[in-house]
Amino acid sequence: MTAPATATAALGPALDALLAALPAEAVTTDPDVLAAHSTDHAPFCPSGTPAALVRARTTDEVAATLRIAHEHRVPVVPQAARTGLSGGANAVDGCILLSVERMTRILDIDVVDQVARVEAGVVNADLSRAVAEHGLFYPPDPSSWESSTLGGNAATNAGGLCCVKYGVTGDFVRGLTVVLADGSVLHTGRSTAKGVAGYDLTHLFVGSEGTLGVITEVTVGLRPAAERPLTAVAFFPTTSAACAVVPAYMSSGPRPSLLEFMDRPSIDAVSAYRDLGFPDDAGAVLIAQSDRGEAAPADLRRFADIAETHGGTTVIAEDAAEAELLLAGRRLVGIATERLGAYLADDVCVPRGRLAEMIEGVAELSERHGLLVTCVAHAGDGNVHPNVIFDRDNADEVRRAHETFGAIMDLGLRLGGTITGEHGVGLLKRDWLAKELGPTGVRVHQGIKAALDPRGILNPGKVLAG
Amino acid sequence: MTAPATATAALGPALDALLAALPAEAVTTDPDVLAAHSTDHAPFCPSGTPAALVRARTTDEVAATLRIAHEHRVPVVPQAARTGLSGGANAVDGCILLSVERMTRILDIDVVDQVARVEAGVVNADLSRAVAEHGLFYPPDPSSWESSTLGGNAATNAGGLCCVKYGVTGDFVRGLTVVLADGSVLHTGRSTAKGVAGYDLTHLFVGSEGTLGVITEVTVGLRPAAERPLTAVAFFPTTSAACAVVPAYMSSGPRPSLLEFMDRPSIDAVSAYRDLGFPDDAGAVLIAQSDRGEAAPADLRRFADIAETHGGTTVIAEDAAEAELLLAGRRLVGIATERLGAYLADDVCVPRGRLAEMIEGVAELSERHGLLVTCVAHAGDGNVHPNVIFDRDNADEVRRAHETFGAIMDLGLRLGGTITGEHGVGLLKRDWLAKELGPTGVRVHQGIKAALDPRGILNPGKVLAG
Missing domain, CATH: 3.40.462.10 (FAD-linked oxidases, C-terminal domain)
Incomplete structure (x- = not known):
């Protein structure tokens, strides 16, 4: 994964378009900053050299970035806190790193319906503490909960210590705002306790590790506060x-x-x-x-x-x-x-x-x-x-x-198990995923990937071979 | 939805293939039997005239049926107990009704891992009682639980009275065996408590109302028995x-x-x-x-x-x-x-x-x-x-x-709600689904449908306009 010498240069017209479409402070090409954002927390996992980093503050900025990337066929690697352990957020050569870490607003905590809506960059612990003030409980608690974000937790379907009783992130996600590969904005799911209208797109994006779309908002169900254990x-x-x-x-x-x-x-x-x-x-x-x-x-x-x-x-x-x-x-x-x-x-x-x-x-x-x-x-x-x-x-x-x-x-x-219970596939386990899924499973994955990301720009080479 | 006069005749070569591939007792073209199987429990919902009824006993028989239907481009309407309330199992003209109601084996109840694997035709109440004998609890309890099946419950993501505490069918489904439109057999999910290997295909099929594949086996998680309420x-x-x-x-x-x-x-x-x-x-x-x-x-x-x-x-x-x-x-x-x-x-x-x-x-x-x-x-x-x-x-x-x-x-x-909390879209709510999803949502649904059922043979006209 050595960077081609032309990686940054190749972004030329796309970079111009990004600079025209986004606030100046949102776009970085400083090699030191890029290097500092090139990997997640997976040890010993290869990464490429990114061409730019976009730190979006809104769904619209994410959408503008993806429209441009789609038009110019530039790979995009979605990122948030980069606490992942599988290389899923590692740069690929010539990519735009698209970070939602600045999207940190808790948009709504509905005490009556026990549901919260947050931007993707909200840190797990910040949400957990905010809902606790209302006597509510957001159970998923990955070890990284003091730094990882709801967007990243949803993209990887993060687990944690109290899953054994309460379930994983996906068990709490009711709806998402997702920006698709072409920059269009999709709202999935619902804020109601139940709902079966159409395909469960919410859980298709949960755990898809940024390969199908970029999650910008997450609606989660909450529980009544648990008693002290x-x-x-x-x-x-x-x-x-x-x-x-x-x-x-x-x-x-x-x-x-x-x-x-x-x-x-x-x-x-x-x-x-x-x-x-x-x-x-x-x-x-x-x-x-x-x-x-x-x-x-x-x-x-x-x-x-x-x-x-x-x-x-x-x-x-x-x-x-x-x-x-x-x-x-x-x-x-x-x-x-x-x-x-x-x-x-x-x-x-x-x-x-x-x-x-x-x-x-x-x-x-x-x-x-x-x-x-x-x-x-x-x-x-x-x-x-x-x-x-x-x-x-x-x-x-x-x-x-x-x-x-x-x-x-x-x-x-x-032993009848799975290669990953909560860390995700990323780069590190891609070859074993194919073993676990079998050829029909791989084919269905590829079909869905092609339907949602026909140009293959979203986190290429992660989860599935490129 | 009047049947064209040629509906049954049109099945000609496909019917010959079905009769050659399946046990004789599995295939019916008796008009009275077909009429009796042409609708689910949705009142006042249109239905067409089927050309044949296949009552499969194995995943292989379902696969053989779909291979033939795919080759001959014959529509297939999956059915089980036909207790649905939205017309999702209603016949379309010239279709093969593909019933799993005879697939009634409980394949495994694993008391240690609190998980059960059943064929799609197992009645909800039969599973509930079988696991109760082991001190376990399968909570989803649609009103039809004495007659509806696990396959149908999964295909519609059925709810029930105790969802308010325990969740709906999808919250308990861990894995599926699904026969795809072309007859290939896909195993999704896992039997472990957690798992994030690849896309969540399990929940893509749960609630898809037979438009993406035919569920033939269901693996569900169980809970410890609850106390008497x-x-x-x-x-x-x-x-x-x-x-x-x-x-x-x-x-x-x-x-x-x-x-x-x-x-x-x-x-x-x-x-x-x-x-x-x-x-x-x-x-x-x-x-x-x-x-x-x-x-x-x-x-x-x-x-x-x-x-x-x-x-x-x-x-x-x-x-x-x-x-x-x-x-x-x-x-x-x-x-x-x-x-x-x-x-x-x-x-x-x-x-x-x-x-x-x-x-x-x-x-x-x-x-x-x-x-x-x-x-x-x-x-x-x-x-x-x-x-x-x-x-x-x-x-x-x-x-x-x-x-x-x-x-x-x-x-x-x-009021910020959804058109269907648990009954599904079927035929009755198809036009409102488009309102709820919006154009981007409809487009993504169509893309996924096309990826999994490129010939559009699976339950055409249900959920999405044909």
Whole structure:
């Protein structure tokens, strides 16, 4: 993906048109700024050299940009906070980076109908706090929630910790404003609680990673505020013991509002970063929460009983501060892993009943390829995040890391799972997507892509091969 | 939609191919059988004359049928229990009716992962009862649940009474097997709790009413069994008093598992059918349920307090039998309405905050057009079912009924709602769909239809103009 020497020059007439159509401050060609916007948060993922960055403030500015790009057949890479983990927002050579990060207005919070309408650049945490002031709750909470945006969350169908009870971003999106490849503006969905008028275009765009259109507004349903959760943690001698608890607990009664797993390498990584007092002999950890108010203590007692049956040792938090401490280890895995070296982040999701096979299989792959792999999981959903650690200056490790990264996806598919539970396909998993979809699935994807983006200008090479 | 004289004859070579490819008992051209299968449950909706009925038992048989239809360019109308209310399953002239009603196997109930996989002809109630034996719960409960099928429920994204808390069919569908227009077989989605690999084709087919493909298998997520609900009913002097309670109650705390509305004409219709002891002076009724176990009595007390603030008189059921009696009136509205004459069934959904305007607007339209309109609502969702009653032998009434039917949809759109909350577009609402979608929305629908069904053989004229 080296930039052709003519990339910027090739934008010539399109750039003139952009400068004529948009406010001056919206268009940048400064190479340093472009370089700083060329990648998302996916480690070790290739990116090209963009020709321009447009930071739109309105749907009209997004539409003007796409009309021009369409006319001049210039590729467009939609971006927001660039917190994605699959390279979906990485530049392609000669592209216009089209950012909605400045579209930050919360347009409406309707307390009666429990629905909010926001511009695509609104940060998840800003919306969550704004609706909380009205006694409402926007559940999807990707780890990036303090910086990622509703537009990006919708474009990638982001998950998070409390999906196990409440569902993912797409379960809350009711309608979108989307600018299509030719610059026309489409409103999908509705603000009502139900609706079946026409095809579900809303969910076609949710998770399409900027390949079908650019999301500029998002309407989400909200819930009544949940009660403050109670938290328990259980330490197990082995991964298999912890994993056996997951389906047993999940099928024993009401769903927890959080059920997370950490393996020993993750515990070690966190402990090296900050001593949180994890026991030295813990082979794996589960953390569970219940937010069912008066029923929560019984929920956690049930969790503890099942955990103890499988050899676990359980601590139930006495108060919110202790609960936060119990969760802190899980929250620190990301930053602690980054300290270990370069890494490739997998995101397979398997049936809950196959969780043990998946995580034990990852440990076997780690051993076979001679690379450290830390593994955490949104265990209640069967969504596993193995991070393959490697030295980016060691060509052999790089090769083995990529092999391991792919072998983990192959294992997930063999176990009846999917290559990505919440991070998306982007660039990193494109080749495995074709395996997962099969030829008919790929053909249908291509047909829909061609119908909506006949010139192939929208995020080319992402999700599907170009 | 008069049948051309050559309709059956035109099928000639295609019929020979069907007879060669399928078991003899799968193919019928008996005019009486065809006539009996030519319509769904939509009253007063036109239908054409089919050329053949194929009752498939396997995905392969559906695929063989579509391959032949595609090759010979014969229209295909997918059917299951034909309980739809919009004419979506009505025959078009010269079509093959392709029924999945014999595909009745429950293929898998996975208790650990709380997921079921069924053939498209499995009746909703059969699945619901089968999973209940495992302590699980499949919530979507359209009124037709004793006869409608999972395939039909998915194809129309059916709703029901408990959507207000648990969501509609689409919220539970995780994956589909779909036979495409050319007979190729597509597997969409996944059986895992989460997954974002590629476009959300699953929800593109859900609610597409047989215009994009024929659903032959459905994978649905399940929930832990809910606790037995407690029930309350409140009688109000006026519609506006009852409607004011709905947003107030819905925004006061956890969601009810049911919140239904009946207007005075509905009460009268039911009372004429069976005396359930409705008070003579009740202008409207709300029925609420909570299934939150120990928290349910407090939920209903909260409902009663809010209802009484708005002039309501509340009865909280002492036991399951009394609860069933309180709900019986609501359940009888359908059959009681059918006794009143021919009717056209609207299905608008508006924001909860506009419910009073919607239902009072329906009453005004009833008066203006001089026709009785009974009105019930899944009030918590803002989903209103006005039934426009008329004498089908009175041409002037027929004309006024159609005007009223359309005026109700126009009112729903003006109030920020949708023309259909759960019944679908079918034939009856096709012209209003174009109003709701707007020209860009229609164009995108047409593009997707053309990509998936380039010869336009799948349920032509439904949802979109042919």
